[in-house]
Amino acid sequence: MMFRGRPLRRESRILDYRRLNDILVRNPKRGKILITRRAPFEVSAPNVYQIWITKVSHPNAVHPSRLHVIEQIVWDRLQNEKSDVVLDAVEYLMIENGVEPTLRFVSKIRDMAVMKNSNFYVTVSDGLDNRLLNVLRRIVE
Numbered sequence: 001m002m003f004r005g006r007p008l009r010r011e012s013r014i015l016d017y018r019r020l021n022d023i024l025v026r027n028p029k030r031g032k033i034l035i036t037r038r039a040p041f042e043v044s045a046p047n048v049y050q051i052w053i054t055k056v057s058h059p060n061a062v063h064p065s066r067l068h069v070i071e072q073i074v075w076d077r078l079q080n081e082k083s084d085v086v087l088d089a090v091e092y093l094m095i096e097n098g099v100e101p102t103l104r105f106v107s108k109i110r111d112m113a114v115m116k117n118s119n120f121y122v123t124v125s126d127g128l129d130n131r132l133l134n135v136l137r138r139i140v141e
Contacts, residue, residue: 013140014133017123023086024048031083033074035109037092049077053089064089064096067105075112084119085109090136091127099132107139 015023024032024045031047040060043050051073052061062069077083087109093102106122113120122140124133 012137013120014122014124014137017088017125020086020088020123021045023084023121023123027084031077031081033077033083033085034088035070035074035086036088038088049083053092064093067093067097067101071105071108071112074109078112078116078118082116082118084121085113087120087122090122091125094132103135103139106136110140 020036024034024043028046031049032045033049033051034043035051035053036043037053038050039054040050040052040058050060051070052058053064053070054061055063062073074085078085087106090102090106093105097105110120112118120140122136124136128136
C-alpha cells in the first residue's frame, strides 16, 4: 500500500495496552526500558528496566510531573545499553501534565530512541479520542 510515494509500515508502534506483555517478551536478548503506571510486582519479564510513574515514594518511582527526570533516566540507560523503549503511561501523563507537554515528552523520548537505533512503542487504551490518537501516530511513527 502506498501513501504519497512512501510504503506504509506494517507494524504499528502504537499498540493496545493489553499487548504490553507481547512487546516485553519480543526479542528477549534485547533490553527494555518500560515507563509505566504498573507497580513493579506486576511486570515479570526478563531484561526490563522499569520506571514506575506514581506519586508514591519508591526507589524506581518517578513523580508524573517530573518528565525531565524520566527523559534523563531513559537517555542514561540508552547510553549504557541498546534497549527498546516502551511508554505505557501516556494517558496518565496527559492527565497529570496536560496534552501538549506530554506530546512534547513523547516526541523527545522517540527522538532519543531513534538516535540510538532503538525501537519505541506506546501503548494506549480506548480512552484516547481519534484526534489525539492521530497526533500521537504522527509523532511516533
